[in-house]
Amino acid sequence: MSKMIHLCLAKMSDTGMEQKYIQEAFDTQWVAPLGPNVDGFEDDLKQFVGEGKEVVALSNGTAAVHMALIACGVGPGDEVITQSFTFCASAHPVTYLGATPVFVDSERDTWNMDPDLLEVAIKDRLTKTGRKPKVILPVALYGMPYQIERIMEIANRYEIPVVEDAAEGFGSRYKGQVLGTFGKYGVLSFNGNKMITTSGGGALICGDRAEWKKVMWLATQARESYPYYQHEVIGYNYRMSNICAGIGRGQMTVLEDHIAHHHHVQSLYEQLLKDVPGVKVHIQPNGSDRGQVPVSQERSLVSDGNLSPVRTPAAPVYDSNYWLTTITLDPALKVKDQENAYKQMVTGAVGGAAGVIHTASTVVTDCQPNANVEAMRLALLAAGVESRPLWKPMHKQPVYRKAPAYVNGVSEGLFKIGMCLPTGPCVTDEHVKHIVNTIKASIL
Numbered sequence: 001m002s003k004m005i006h007l008c009l010a011k012m013s014d015t016g017m018e019q020k021y022i023q024e025a026f027d028t029q030w031v032a033p034l035g036p037n038v039d040g041f042e043d044d045l046k047q048f049v050g051e052g053k054e055v056v057a058l059s060n061g062t063a064a065v066h067m068a069l070i071a072c073g074v075g076p077g078d079e080v081i082t083q084s085f086t087f088c089a090s091a092h093p094v095t096y097l098g099a100t101p102v103f104v105d106s107e108r109d110t111w112n113m114d115p116d117l118l119e120v121a122i123k124d125r126l127t128k129t130g131r132k133p134k135v136i137l138p139v140a141l142y143g144m145p146y147q148i149e150r151i152m153e154i155a156n157r158y159e160i161p162v163v164e165d166a167a168e169g170f171g172s173r174y175k176g177q178v179l180g181t182f183g184k185y186g187v188l189s190f191n192g193n194k195m196i197t198t199s200g201g202g203a204l205i206c207g208d209r210a211e212w213k214k215v216m217w218l219a220t221q222a223r224e225s226y227p228y229y230q231h232e233v234i235g236y237n238y239r240m241s242n243i244c245a246g247i248g249r250g251q252m253t254v255l256e257d258h259i260a261h262h263h264h265v266q267s268l269y270e271q272l273l274k275d276v277p278g279v280k281v282h283i284q285p286n287g288s289d290r291g292q293v294p295v296s297q298e299r300s301l302v303s304d305g306n307l308s309p310v311r312t313p314a315a316p317v318y319d320s321n322y323w324l325t326t327i328t329l330d331p332a333l334k335v336k337d338q339e340n341a342y343k344q345m346v347t348g349a350v351g352g353a354a355g356v357i358h359t360a361s362t363v364v365t366d367c368q369p370n371a372n373v374e375a376m377r378l379a380l381l382a383a384g385v386e387s388r389p390l391w392k393p394m395h396k397q398p399v400y401r402k403a404p405a406y407v408n409g410v411s412e413g414l415f416k417i418g419m420c421l422p423t424g425p426c427v428t429d430e431h432v433k434h435i436v437n438t439i440k441a442s443i444l
C-alpha cells in the first residue's frame, strides 16, 4: 500500500490471529463457504451483540440488506422506506427486488432518519397507495446511532418491521445496547474499510433461531432436504467463505481496540479543530462525554412509553463508534485555490473507492459539494491525505430521480458542506496533527 493516509484501512491484529485461523482452514481442508471459522465467527458476533440474538455470516453487507428485505417479504411493487443520506447499498437491494425505495431525509443531530418525516412519509404513502411500506430501514451514518427509540415507536405503531443498516455502526451503542439489535434484523459489514474486516463480508443479526434458519436457507440457494437438489423458492449464494471468516475471528480480538482507537482519533480532531473558525466537527448529541445521560434525554426516557430496557443506566444515549470523523466547512470559508475546484475531470477513484472504471461524463453535476470543500479535498490529497465528500443523498442520485422522497433539505445541505477525514486503525496522532495542520494552512 502507498504512503497515503487512508480514511479507514484495515489493520490486522498484532498477534497474527487472522493468519492462524486461515492456516487452520488450509490445514483442515475447510476452503469453502462454510466451516469451523464461519461457525466460530458467528459465535463471536453473537457473543458481542448479546441478548439471545442470532447471526448469519454473509458474503457482504449488501447481501445482508438483500436477505433482510426478502425475509421481511419485500417483493415487486412494494415500497421500502430508507434513509436518503446513505451509501447506495441501503437502497439498491430494494431495487433488486422490484420494489421502490421511498427516501426519508435526516434530522440535524445525528444526520440520520428524521422520525417526524418518517411518520409523514408513512401517512402519505398510505394515502397515495393505500398500502403501508413493507420495511423501515434507518442507517447509522458514519457510525452515529439513529433516534432508534422514536423510530421503533413509530414502526411499532404502524406495525412495520425495522431493518437497521448498522454496516458503518458495528460497535456503536444506543443507551448501552448494540446497534443492529433493536429492529427485526440488523445489517453489519466487514468490508476492507469498515470497523473490522474479513476482506469482504457482512452479517445479518436475526431475532431468533427461526429467523436465522430462514435467512441461512435463503443464503444457501434455498435447498430442500432431498437426496437431490430440489428448489421450491429462489435462493442466493451469499454465505461467507471459511477463509474470510478466519480473518473475522482474528479481527474480533481487536474490535474493542479499534473502537477505542476511533474514539481517540475523533477526540483528537475535536480538540485540534476546536478553535478553527469555519470548520466544525460533527459530534454525537451528548457530545464527547461517553459516560453520562444528558438531562433532556433522561426525561424522554421516562416519558416515552415504548422503550426497550436500558441495559446500563449510566450508558450514554448516543455512543458512536465514530467510524469516520466528519467535518463541515462554512460556505463563507475561503480555501486556497477554490476558484479552480471542479475545473478538471476527476479520473479514477476518490476517497478509496475501489473499482471506479466508468469515466464521468461531466465535470460538474447539479448537486455537488461546495467549491471550498472540493478545494480542501484536493489540498489534503496533495498532502498525502485521503478524504471524501459525505454520501450524496439518494434522492439526488440520477438513478433514483423517480423514487418518492420526503425531504427537508438537511442531507442535501450537509452534502454540500461536509467531508470525511481519516480515522482508521492505521491513523496515528501524528497523522491527525498533519491533517489538521493541512486544513489550517489551506484556509485563506
Ligand SMILES: *Cc1c(COP(=O)(O)O)cnc(C)c1O
Pocket (backbone or CB within 6 Å): 060, 061, 062, 063, 086, 087, 089, 090, 139, 165, 167, 168, 188, 189, 190, 191, 200, 201, 202
Ligand atoms: C458498507 C455499507 C453497506 C454494505 O456493505 P458491503 O459489505 O460493502 O456490501 C451497506 N450500507 C452502508 C450504509 C454501508 O456503508
